[in-house]
Amino acid sequence: MTSVRIMRTRDWADPVPPARRELLTATPEIADEGKPPVLFVPGFGHGAWAYAEHWLEHAAARGFAAHAVSPRGHGASAPAPKATLRAYAHDVVQEAARLPRQAVLVGHGAGALVVAHALARYPAKAGVLAAPVFGGWGTLGLALRRNLFGTLPAAFGGRLRLGRRQLFGRELPDAQARGYAKRVGHASAKAQWELLRARPPEHPVGDPPVLVVGTPDDRVVPRTALDKVARRYGGAPLLFPGMGHDLMLDARWQEPIDAILDWLEKDGN
Amino acid sequence: MSTPTGNERFDPSTTLWRDGRPVYDRRDTVCVVGAGASGLAAVKNLREHGFGVDCYERETSVGGAWNWRHDRSPVYASTHLISSKPFTQFPDFPMPDTWPDYPHHSQLLSYLERYAAHFDLLPHVWFGTEVVKIEPADDTSWDVTTRSSGGYGSERTHRYLAVVIANGHNWQPKVPTFEGLDEFRGQTMHASSYKDPKELRGRRVLVVGGGNTGCDIAVEAATAATQTWHSTRRGYWYLPKYLLGRPTDQVNDRMQAARLPLGMRQWLAARTLRLTVGDQSRFGLPKPDHKVFETHPIANSQLIYHLGHGTITPVPDVRRFHRSSVELTDGRHVEADVVVFATGYLPRFEFLAPEILGADEHGRPTLYLHAFPREHPTLAVAGLLQPDSGLFPLVHWQTVLIARWLRLRDRDLQRAAAFWSRASADVGKRWNRARVKDSTRHWFEVNHVDYLRELQRALDELSPATATTARSAR
Numbered sequence: 001m002t003s004v005r006i007m008r009t010r011d012w013a014d015p016v017p018p019a020r021r022e023l024l025t026a027t028p029e030i031a032d033e034g035k036p037p038v039l040f041v042p043g044f045g046h047g048a049w050a051y052a053e054h055w056l057e058h059a060a061a062r063g064f065a066a067h068a069v070s071p072r073g074h075g076a077s078a079p080a081p082k083a084t085l086r087a088y089a090h091d092v093v094q095e096a097a098r099l100p101r102q103a104v105l106v107g108h109g110a111g112a113l114v115v116a117h118a119l120a121r122y123p124a125k126a127g128v129l130a131a132p133v134f135g136g137w138g139t140l141g142l143a144l145r146r147n148l149f150g151t152l153p154a155a156f157g158g159r160l161r162l163g164r165r166q167l168f169g170r171e172l173p174d175a176q177a178r179g180y181a182k183r184v185g186h187a188s189a190k191a192q193w194e195l196l197r198a199r200p201p202e203h204p205v206g207d208p209p210v211l212v213v214g215t216p217d218d219r220v221v222p223r224t225a226l227d228k229v230a231r232r233y234g235g236a237p238l239l240f241p242g243m244g245h246d247l248m249l250d251a252r253w254q255e256p257i258d259a260i261l262d263w264l265e266k267d268g269n
Numbered sequence: 270m271s272t273p274t275g276n277e278r279f280d281p282s283t284t285l286w287r288d289g290r291p292v293y294d295r296r297d298t299v300c301v302v303g304a305g306a307s308g309l310a311a312v313k314n315l316r317e318h319g320f321g322v323d324c325y326e327r328e329t330s331v332g333g334a335w336n337w338r339h340d341r342s343p344v345y346a347s348t349h350l351i352s353s354k355p356f357t358q359f360p361d362f363p364m365p366d367t368w369p370d371y372p373h374h375s376q377l378l379s380y381l382e383r384y385a386a387h388f389d390l391l392p393h394v395w396f397g398t399e400v401v402k403i404e405p406a407d408d409t410s411w412d413v414t415t416r417s418s419g420g421y422g423s424e425r426t427h428r429y430l431a432v433v434i435a436n437g438h439n440w441q442p443k444v445p446t447f448e449g450l451d452e453f454r455g456q457t458m459h460a461s462s463y464k465d466p467k468e469l470r471g472r473r474v475l476v477v478g479g480g481n482t483g484c485d486i487a488v489e490a491a492t493a494a495t496q497t498w499h500s501t502r503r504g505y506w507y508l509p510k511y512l513l514g515r516p517t518d519q520v521n522d523r524m525q526a527a528r529l530p531l532g533m534r535q536w537l538a539a540r541t542l543r544l545t546v547g548d549q550s551r552f553g554l555p556k557p558d559h560k561v562f563e564t565h566p567i568a569n570s571q572l573i574y575h576l577g578h579g580t581i582t583p584v585p586d587v588r589r590f591h592r593s594s595v596e597l598t599d600g601r602h603v604e605a606d607v608v609v610f611a612t613g614y615l616p617r618f619e620f621l622a623p624e625i626l627g628a629d630e631h632g633r634p635t636l637y638l639h640a641f642p643r644e645h646p647t648l649a650v651a652g653l654l655q656p657d658s659g660l661f662p663l664v665h666w667q668t669v670l671i672a673r674w675l676r677l678r679d680r681d682l683q684r685a686a687a688f689w690s691r692a693s694a695d696v697g698k699r700w701n702r703a704r705v706k707d708s709t710r711h712w713f714e715v716n717h718v719d720y721l722r723e724l725q726r727a728l729d730e731l732s733p734a735t736a737t738t739a740r741s742a743r
Contacts, residue, residue: 004669004732006666006721013526015519094363094365101386102387123317
């Protein structure tokens with residue numbers, strides 16, 4: 001592995017055009033100077049709303065200034081049908097650099113890959129990859145097996161539809177799961193293709209500690225993929241059995257976020 | 270602001286002596302001189318590589334040259350960046366999307382202030398403290414003598430593992446000497462003390478110097494003064510700030526990305542300029558006596574505009590001054606009330622013996638990558654560059670390299686020695702394929718692509734191989 005790539009002609013000659021972004025924030029009642037701000041990044045199709053359900057408030061209650069960004073084309077951000085992974089990572093780095101202090105980046109699903117790309121452009125305090133989808137053809141294969149008709153259009157540049165049984169565990173009430181699944185949109189076709197091509201992210205700058213969390217019962221990310229990502233960052237994944245892919249929306253949402261915040265208090269600083 | 274924290278800070282029990290005065294040992298701490306853009310980048314990147322840092326800043330705030338409150342700041346009210354945002358910002362701390370392509374100097378200052386706050390650099394900066402002397406100690410460490418800015422208060426000496434000098438090179442005005450300058454009755458000033466077009470209102474102004482500052486001031490004089498002459502030594506290539514609908518430097522980098530040979534890029538650039546700006550000699554300017562990219566680029570869209578409107582009169586070099594007029598090399602006399610010398614700056618390291626940086630008789634240092642002196646592996650200069658783009662990306666990676674280098678010296682002496690012997694062979698190289706003009710203006714002129722490629726090579730050589738193998742073995 002080369003140390004770091006500093007020739008970034010594409011960033012210089014062809015910078016990502018600006019776009020309006022949605023940022024949701026939960027501020028702790030008593031600001032704790034020792035705790036870094038946390039920036040949550042949702043996966044493909046999700047918006048900042050996914051974190052606003054539980055995780056933002058919970059992190060704030062534990063003394064962390066918590067923010068969630070919707071990358072362009074997601075949530076209430078400006079529509080961006082031609083956005084690339086690079087544009088999503090740009091949105092994350094922009095919001096991170098706007099925070100008053102060095103931030104922790106937390107990404108979920110394909111948002112974890114966006115965070116991995118952002119870590120190569122911004123020296124985060126720490127990185128957390130939750131149920132990371134780093135892409136590749138294996139991801140497509142699994143998705144086709146689990147949900148043929150939701151996935152097939154995506155393989156031809158259409159939209160990817162994730163079923164509620166792919167995203168949530170059995171403990172989440174059906175009505176709630178249906179409600180969440182309805183809110184899930186889709187990323188740009190270009191970004192979906194880039195996910196399949198799986199260009200590996202560059203090495204993180206500033207050598208931040210990176211934590212990988214996931215669940216062995218994830219119907220989007222197989223256990224092997226989880227281990228592979230964790231190995232890449234020199235560790236083993238932290239597992240929460242019985243949960244679905246959407247850790248932040250599932251019935252037992254509190255366990256993973258508590259584990260992440262515990263880790264930040266202990267190692268991330 | 271900066272208060273001593275912990276017991277180890279300036280522990281008097283570790284006192285050494287030098288010339289009968291106490292020296293406080295700061296052990297593995299690195300000293301950074303200056304808290305401008307280069308100094309802040311050095312502090313951040315040294316911290317990121319695990320070093321303790323003491324940064325000394327003579328002013329009471331960060332920003333160096335970009336802080337208009339500082340008496341050494343060369344910025345004037347209308348100063349805007351001449352490189353667009355992607356070339357101006359630190360590569361790991363982007364400027365906000367909402368800012369324009371070419372930010373104003375006050376935005377740059379707020380950017381540096383946010384950078385310092387974001388990465389928590391202020392606790393490491395000792396404000397209002399100037400460096401008086403930097404001397405090599407017995408081994409490879411350095412004794413740095415400081416005192417309160419303004420010269421009062423007693424001097425203190427600390428011993429540091431290494432020193433990074435980031436005192437800037439755009440604050441010591443270079444004023445040319447002309448015959449008869451003493452008897453000239455008009456007002457003369459160096460561009461460094463020019464702040465506002467109000468000073469030129471209703472007067473006849475001669476601006477000397479064809480650099481970016483000279484062109485900016487000539488353009489301001491064109492709208493304020495009753496008459497403006499702009500004197501340049503030679504014809505330059507004036508690049509508009511936008512070309513083909515994009516910031517010019519971004520267009521240029523597309524050509525560099527394609528790795529077109531220099532000759533072809535020069536031809537393409539000259540051709541594009543010919544098609545968009547047109548023949549400069551139509552505006553009374555001399556034809557450039559050199560190819561594009563052989564002098565520092567001048568990015569100014571308005572100069573040609575004002576030449577075309579007759580509000581700026583181009584004139585050749587100054588021959589001498591008379592009581593009430595200035596004589597030019599073509600024998601013309603111009604009767605100017607104000608003469609502004611936009612004649613540049615000289616680097617100055619008054620706290621350092623000149624031979625340490627390998628300075629020649631003109632004061633030009635000889636360094637590897639314009640940063641490392643041959644004889645002193647624990648001393649480095651940051652930001653002593655005149656890139657054909659923004660400085661910050663270059664100085665960022667330069668300070669990363671300095672930090673990595675100091676780390677490697679500490680961990681793997683053998684590899685460090687191998688790197689140093691390779692680097693010593695490249696001391697004094699120029700990192701610019703174009704044959705740049707030989708003047709003090711171009712002492713540190715580098716092509717950003719050539720320079721960064723060499724930095725990349727050096728960084729790869731210094732990359733923490735041990736850490737990487739340990740990681741992949743797990």
